[in-house]
Amino acid sequence: MSLLDASQYQTLLSGMVTTVQLFLVAWVMAFAVAILLTVVRATELAPCRWFVDAYVEYHRNVPLLVQVLFWYFGMPELLPDGFRGWLYQHNAEMSLAAIALALGSAAYIAEDIRSGLRAIPFTQFEAARALGSSYLQCMRYVIVPQAVRISIPPLVSRALLLFKNTSVAMAIGVMELTYQAREIENETYRTFATFAAATIMYLAGSLLIMFIGWRVNARYKLNRGGHGA
Structure with missing residues (x-):
């Protein structure tokens, strides 16, 4: 069994950095959109609830790979030529993924x-x-913060899933960890060593996310216990 050399490990590390960047950007955007959807859905306006229901059902029933391909190949066609050209010149793959x-x-x-x-x-x-609080003030200062704290365990699971799903971005040329592993394997035929190293990196990232989630949840429980006392 041939091991990888230093430059190949460096390439995998570069892919891991891209994976982490993609994960962090996507997670921040996803959390912000999710909060907005939650607030809109909680209103008494039926059209708002219908819109959010349709949004959720679409994304839950269409494969993630199809969504990524749609955004990369389909959505730019709706943009003006100038902006589309600028987008493709400035790492469109990463942004759209x-x-x-x-x-x-x-x-x-x-x-x-x-x-x-x-x-x-x-x-x-x-x-x-x-x-005297408005609806938005109620949601912002009273309801949503509590809902987020209660939802920490499933949110950690979603973060783990998103971190692993970043590998789908390789389909449109994002040079994340899986993409770099495939490139090294194609060049060297060191299949076991390459994907073993990639697996360890993914595992390390997942364990780190789990640890951070555990710490946040434990801190919340401690603070709640202190207030309760």
Whole structure:
């Protein structure tokens, strides 16, 4: 069994950096969109609920790879020629992959936060409204923060899934970890060593996300216990 040389490990590390960057950008966008979807869905306006329901069902039933390909090959056709050219000259693959991953993940994150929201007594919303808060103020300062804290465990699982799903971006040429592993394997035929190294890197990233999630959840429980005391 042939091991990889230093330059090949460096290439894999470069791919890992790209994977982490893609994950972080997509996660921030996904979380922001999910919060917006949750707030819109909680309104009493039926068209708003229908829109969010349609959004969630679309992203839950269309394969993620198809969504990524659609954003990369389909959406730019709707843009003006000048902006489309500028986009392709400025790492369009990375940007469009992040958007596709974020929008797809947002549908699931919104459902997780919605489940947390259901665990909050409606009397809290009524009390906030009685004190003069607007709907958006109630959601921002009272309801959504509690729903997010309740939803930490499933949100950690979503973060793990998003981190692993970044590998789908290789289909449009994003030079993330899986893409670089395939390139090295094609050049050297060191299949076992290449994908063993990539596997260890993915595992390390996943364990780090799990550890961060565990720490955040533990800190929340500690603070809640302290307030309760």
